[in-house]
Amino acid sequence: MTATLQKKICMLGAFSVGKTSLVRRYVSSVFSDAYLTTVGVKIDKKAVDLDGRTVNLILWDLAGEDDVNALRLSYLRGAAGYVLVADGTRPATLDVALSLRGRVENDYGPLPFVLLLNKNDLPDQWTITEGDMIGLRNAGWWVRSSSARTGEGVEDAFIDLASRTLR
Amino acid sequence: MVDERAVAWLQIDNGLVLTGAGGRLDRYGLAELRRGEPVLEQAFFLEGLLPLEQPRYFVPTMELAGGVSADLHFYSDAGSVWLLLLDVTAERDATRRIQQKAYDMTLLQEKEVLLNRRLEAVNAALRETQRELEASRDLARRELERKHLELAEARTLQLALAPPPFRGVVGGRAVTVDVVLEPAKEVGGDLVDHFLIDDDLLVLLLGDVSDKGAGAALMMARTHALFRGIINRPDASSLFRAPENAARLVNRTLSASNASCMFVTLLIAAFDGTANRLTYTRAGHVPPFLRRFDGAVERLGAAGGLPLGLSEDAVYRSASVTLSPGDEVLIVTDGITEAMDPSEAQFGEDRVAEAMGGDLRRLLADVRAFEAGGVQSDDIAAVLLKISHAQGRCPAGQRPPHGKS
Numbered sequence: 001m002t003a004t005l006q007k008k009i010c011m012l013g014a015f016s017v018g019k020t021s022l023v024r025r026y027v028s029s030v031f032s033d034a035y036l037t038t039v040g041v042k043i044d045k046k047a048v049d050l051d052g053r054t055v056n057l058i059l060w061d062l063a064g065e066d067d068v069n070a071l072r073l074s075y076l077r078g079a080a081g082y083v084l085v086a087d088g089t090r091p092a093t094l095d096v097a098l099s100l101r102g103r104v105e106n107d108y109g110p111l112p113f114v115l116l117l118n119k120n121d122l123p124d125q126w127t128i129t130e131g132d133m134i135g136l137r138n139a140g141w142w143v144r145s146s147s148a149r150t151g152e153g154v155e156d157a158f159i160d161l162a163s164r165t166l167r
Numbered sequence: 168m169v170d171e172r173a174v175a176w177l178q179i180d181n182g183l184v185l186t187g188a189g190g191r192l193d194r195y196g197l198a199e200l201r202r203g204e205p206v207l208e209q210a211f212f213l214e215g216l217l218p219l220e221q222p223r224y225f226v227p228t229m230e231l232a233g234g235v236s237a238d239l240h241f242y243s244d245a246g247s248v249w250l251l252l253l254d255v256t257a258e259r260d261a262t263r264r265i266q267q268k269a270y271d272m273t274l275l276q277e278k279e280v281l282l283n284r285r286l287e288a289v290n291a292a293l294r295e296t297q298r299e300l301e302a303s304r305d306l307a308r309r310e311l312e313r314k315h316l317e318l319a320e321a322r323t324l325q326l327a328l329a330p331p332p333f334r335g336v337v338g339g340r341a342v343t344v345d346v347v348l349e350p351a352k353e354v355g356g357d358l359v360d361h362f363l364i365d366d367d368l369l370v371l372l373l374g375d376v377s378d379k380g381a382g383a384a385l386m387m388a389r390t391h392a393l394f395r396g397i398i399n400r401p402d403a404s405s406l407f408r409a410p411e412n413a414a415r416l417v418n419r420t421l422s423a424s425n426a427s428c429m430f431v432t433l434l435i436a437a438f439d440g441t442a443n444r445l446t447y448t449r450a451g452h453v454p455p456f457l458r459r460f461d462g463a464v465e466r467l468g469a470a471g472g473l474p475l476g477l478s479e480d481a482v483y484r485s486a487s488v489t490l491s492p493g494d495e496v497l498i499v500t501d502g503i504t505e506a507m508d509p510s511e512a513q514f515g516e517d518r519v520a521e522a523m524g525g526d527l528r529r530l531l532a533d534v535r536a537f538e539a540g541g542v543q544s545d546d547i548a549a550v551l552l553k554i555s556h557a558q559g560r561c562p563a564g565q566r567p568p569h570g571k572s
Contacts, residue, residue: 006207008215015270037267039259040228040236043212058214066273069266075226078215090277127281 004047006056007165009158010076012104013085014096015064018118021148022085023061026158031149038063041075048162057162065096073107080165081112083157088117088145089125094132112164113142114157120145121152173254178247179206183217186247195252196232213250219243228259318353318381325354325384328391329548330361338367338440340492341555345527348548349502355546356383357500358391358431362398367441370407371550374433375452375500377474379546386429390475393417394435410435410448411471411483418450418483421476430476434498438490438552445496445552448485450474453501456516458523460493466516467496492556497523497530502545506534509541527551 011019020038024030027046042061047054060079065071076082084101086094097115104111115136117128128145136143142160146153173194178187185206192198200209207213212231216224216239224241231237236259240251326348333344346359356376363369374390376383397403397413406412414435421431434455436447447455447467451474455467469486490496499519506514514537522530527549534547 004208006211006214016274035267035270037263037270038230039263039266040230041226042230045211056211056214058211066270072227077224080215090281092277125281 004054004056005166006058007080007162008058008060008078009161009165010060010062010079010082011085012062012071012082012097012100013064014087014090014093015066017064017085017087017090017093018148019064019083019085020061022083022116022118022146022154023059025148025151025154027059029151031151046158048159050159050163050166055162055166057158065100071100071103073103076104076108079108079111081114081161083161084113084115086115086117086128088119088128089122091127094128112161114161115141115143116146116153116157117143118146118148121147121149171254173252175252177206177210177250177252179217179250180247181218183207185209190252191254194254195235195237216241217248219248228255228262230259315353321381321384322350322353325350325388328388329359333361333369336440337363337369337438338442340440340443342369342438342440343551343553343555344369344371345551346549347527347531348546349531349543350379350384350546351502351543352380354381354384355379356387356429357502357546357548358387359548359550360391360394361550362395364398364407364437365404367439368404368407369438369440369552370410371436371438371496371498371552372433373452373498373500373548373550374431374475375502375546375548377430377432382427383429383546386427386431386476390417390421390431390433393420407435407437408439408446409485410437410446411485414448414450414472414475414483415481418473418475418477418481419479422479422481425476430474432474432500436496436498436552438496443490443554444487445490446485446487448472448483450483453499453504453516456495456497456499456520456523457488457490458495458497458520460491462524464520464523490554492554494554495523496552497549498551499549500545500547502543502547503530503534503549505545506538506547507541507544508537509539 086097173191175190226239237252329348358374360372432452433450434452448471472483473481
């Protein structure tokens with residue numbers, strides 16, 4: 001058994017929605033415009049303080065799903081929760097996120113998760129309507145818009161998810 | 168092969184304690200592993216993967232410290248879990264290069280699709296806007312045509328209010344009266360009229376409403392109707408022989424209900440043919456021109472009171488002048504005196520005085536020549552009274568217009 005509590009959190013979503021950028025923003029407080037695709041999985045760690053207790057979040061940044069490469073659900077083995085990411089400027093990525101959530105729940109049951117609609121720093125290209133978000137919230141989802149570029153909504157999402165993995 | 172793959176291994180017991188490790192551990196940032204201590208604190212990437220639930224387990228392409236990616240092979244054997252790490256960084260990079268190009272292409276295609284959708288939406292909106300504009304334009308055109316028709320009818324009616332020329336006898340004195348009325352727009356605010364009272368009194372009216380267009384035309388028509396209404400009163404003769412009384416009556420009515428705050432400058436003149444006397448009231452109007460038979464030009468500039476419509480309590484006065492055979496009285500609106508040439512110089516009163524001795528057609532021709540093709544900026548109206556040298560007898564068919572209907 002470990003002395004420090006550790007929680008495995010997986011980042012899921014279509015390709016190029018900003019999963020790696022969200023992790024970099026959260027772990028290292030940096031952002032880069034250069035897009036570098038993830039192959040397989042990239043592991044990072046972030047220690048957070050929750051109610052006076054240190055929790056290591058082990059972040060599994062999984063390669064994005066596309067038409068050819070489906071998500072290897074085996075990566076989620078032992079995950080305490082996951083972050084679903086969609087790109088608010090690409091409506092099809094929300095469909096991918098909804099599909100992933102269903103498949104994860106089929107295989108692993110109802111794990112805690114949050115849905116981030118990323119890239120809200122591009123309002124003129126934004127396609128997700130407020131009605132879409134309200135509909136998801138009414139279904140009981142934790143949904144926020146976020147920006148890895150500005151950091152808006154990022155820390156709140158991880159902290160909320162981490163808190164729920166402890167309950 | 169083994170060296171290319173930088174093989175490293177870990178042995179972990181059922182209590183998740185590291186019991187052994189070897190190979191290229193440094194390649195994966197695991198050189199400092201401590202045997203006999205919990206493995207998850209030292210290799211946090213194993214969180215969630217242990218204890219093993221099946222004899223073998225495989226995690227492909229996991230990027231660890233230093234950007235190195237490894238395939239993780241787990242084996243369960245006699246109370247221990249063996250973990251074998253094989254370096255796949257080169258394969259990962261090769262895959263990434265291909266995947267990157269594929270994703271870049273896909274993203275470009277997605278952007279193209281989105282852009283096309285937006286362009287189609289914009290085009291659809293533009294087409295809809297164009298349809299609406301065309302509908303509005305057609306509606307406006309029909310409305311404009313209707314208004315043009317209405318204004319043309321109004322112009323015809325308004326011009327019909329101007330009386331024809333008069334050649335006849337007033338109180339034994341042969342006179343001629345000519346008029347001109349030319350609105351700057353379809354309809355205008357100038358009024359002109361003349362009529363006889365009692366066969367010896369010729370009344371001349373010339374007014375100018377303070378605005379132009381339809382509103383001014385209505386004000387003009389109302390003023391005209393008020394004066395014409397007085398003609399039928401039993402005291403019409405006394406009211407027009409002292410024209411300040413007629414002016415006072417009309418002013419009171421106009422001022423009492425003048426929501427638009429328009430006003431009318433007016434010249435009302437009454438020529439008594441028996442006495443050869445012209446009595447006039449000038450309510451803020453351009454002073455008339457009097458050209459004597461010998462060519463000398465005078466101005467009838469006596470102040471008579473405020474323009475009509477400004478104050479119910481306005482007081483009006485009249486002045487008189489004796490006329491002789493050969494004299495001419497010209498009353499104009501400022502559409503003549505203030506007509507402008509292309510340099511915006513005004514026609515002026517001197518040019519009006521110089522044009523006298525002829526007829527109104529000549530005066531109007533002089534004004535048009537001065538404007539040199541420019542747009543008429545104001546309504547134009549004039550009345551010209553000429554006193555003949557001859558003692559008058561009214562020939563058959565030339566009875567003077569009588570005010571009484």
